[in-house]
Amino acid sequence: MRYRILGRTGLRVSVIGVGTWQLGGEWGRDFSQAEADAILDAAAECGINLIDTAECYGDHLSERLIGDYLSRRDRARWLVATKFGHHFKSFMKRDDDFSVAGVRRQLEASLQALRVGTIDLYQFHSGSDARFQNQELWTMLAEQKRAGKIRHLGVSILQKGSEWQAREAAQFGVEVLQVFYNRLDRRAEEMYFPHAQRDRLGLLARVPLASGLLSGKYPPGAAFAANDVRSTFDREKLQRDLAEVARLQQEEVPAAVPLAKWAMAWCLKNPLVTAVIPGCKNPEQVKANAGAAELVTE
Numbered sequence: 001m002r003y004r005i006l007g008r009t010g011l012r013v014s015v016i017g018v019g020t021w022q023l024g025g026e027w028g029r030d031f032s033q034a035e036a037d038a039i040l041d042a043a044a045e046c047g048i049n050l051i052d053t054a055e056c057y058g059d060h061l062s063e064r065l066i067g068d069y070l071s072r073r074d075r076a077r078w079l080v081a082t083k084f085g086h087h088f089k090s091f092m093k094r095d096d097d098f099s100v101a102g103v104r105r106q107l108e109a110s111l112q113a114l115r116v117g118t119i120d121l122y123q124f125h126s127g128s129d130a131r132f133q134n135q136e137l138w139t140m141l142a143e144q145k146r147a148g149k150i151r152h153l154g155v156s157i158l159q160k161g162s163e164w165q166a167r168e169a170a171q172f173g174v175e176v177l178q179v180f181y182n183r184l185d186r187r188a189e190e191m192y193f194p195h196a197q198r199d200r201l202g203l204l205a206r207v208p209l210a211s212g213l214l215s216g217k218y219p220p221g222a223a224f225a226a227n228d229v230r231s232t233f234d235r236e237k238l239q240r241d242l243a244e245v246a247r248l249q250q251e252e253v254p255a256a257v258p259l260a261k262w263a264m265a266w267c268l269k270n271p272l273v274t275a276v277i278p279g280c281k282n283p284e285q286v287k288a289n290a291g292a293a294e295l296v297t298e
Contacts, residue, residue: 001047002293004274007202009152009175011079011120015268016290017050017277018043019206021229023065024057024088028228029281036065042283044077046290052178052204052277053114054083054125054156055106056094063113071115081204082110083125083156098124098131100140107144121176123154129164138172145173154178156206157192166192170199181205181273182214183248183266184241193272208267208276209260213241216259220246257295260288265295 006013018040023031040051053062063082070078084106086094097106110119122141124132131137132155144150154176155165166177177196181188182205196203209215211230220242224230230238245259253262260278267276280286 001290002296003049004271005202006121006152006204006274007175007196008200009121009202011152011202013050013079013202013275014048015275015293015296016046016048016264017052017204017275018048018286019277019279020051020053020062020066021057022279022281023053023062025061026057026227026229028225031065033065033068035282037069038283039280039286040066040069040073042286043290044073046287047293048286048290049077050079050081050275050277052081052206054086054123055110056083056086056088056125059088060109060113061088063110067113067115075116079120080114080116081121081123081154082114082119083123084110085125085127085131096127096131098127098134098137100134100136103137104140104144107149111149118148118151120151121154122150122152123156123176123178124165124174125156126158128158129162132162132165132172133168135172142173152176154202154204161187161191163191163195166195166201169195169201174201176202176204178204178206178277180207181267182208182210183263184210184213184244189270193270196272202274203272205267205273205276207278208264209278210241210245210263212279213238213245214248214259214263216245216249218242218245258288258291261292261295264289264292268292268296271298 002015156178159180179188
């Protein structure tokens with residue numbers, strides 16, 4: 001495994017993390033505690049030290065599975081990142097709550113679910129610019145940092161993007177940007193990278209495999225089950241993306257390199273990207289993801 005420093009936080013982070021939206025049950029299947037344990041044990045064996053989750057991956061369900069695991073393992077070896085701003089209702093349905101009182105309740109619920117005294121990275125989760133610029137919210141979060149419940153603050157920017165949040169992040173005490181970035185969507189290079197470099201912000205690249213499309217498992221024409229979040233994607237764009245994946249496989253990916261491994265290493269070729277946080281459904285996928293670090297040269 002290789003490691004990079006997460007911006008000005010000083011945290012030493014594995015370049016491959018573990019994304020855990022799937023543990024909330026919206027990626028085609030539910031997970032038992034034993035299955036979550038096996039995934040995280042495999043990550044630890046590979047040298048991965050970053051877990052990324054959220055309050056609304058299930059109703060704190062992903063956090064609870066992680067928390068149960070952490071209660072029986074060495075908490076100190078893990079950097080735990082979670083998010084705030086939503087209440088899970090049902091499959092792909094959330095209520096927003098970025099109010100000061102609401103976020104304070106979410107923080108306490110996340111601490112309880114994760115069974116930790118401190119969250120290493122607490123992230124504003126896919127909210128609007130108007131909600132982001134609530135100074136009372138950031139004042140409360142700064143108070144929670146002083147109280148020791150949060151180590152560092154971040155923002156997980158909406159998929160559709162907000163350059164404003166990246167540009168103004170440092171003024172609100174944000175030290176880390178989590179952005180949508182992969183070989184099929186390079187908008188972050190212009191929208192976020194310059195601000196991260198200017199303000200020494202850590203950069204986490206989510207969906208580095210484009211929701212699995214860059215795994216190489218789905219040919220053009222593929223469809224997804226109704227309980228899989230990908231079934232909600234725009235059909236025409238999905239097929240365009242799958243066609244592009246086939247082109248990349250033929251024209252850009254070296255013959256002996258698995259597509260997924262190449263796709264994650266591609267994100268990390270820019271040293272501004274601290275880590276990628278791919279999802280995974282079993283220990284074998286975790287180990288395959290970790291293998292992408294072999295292709296990282298810096």
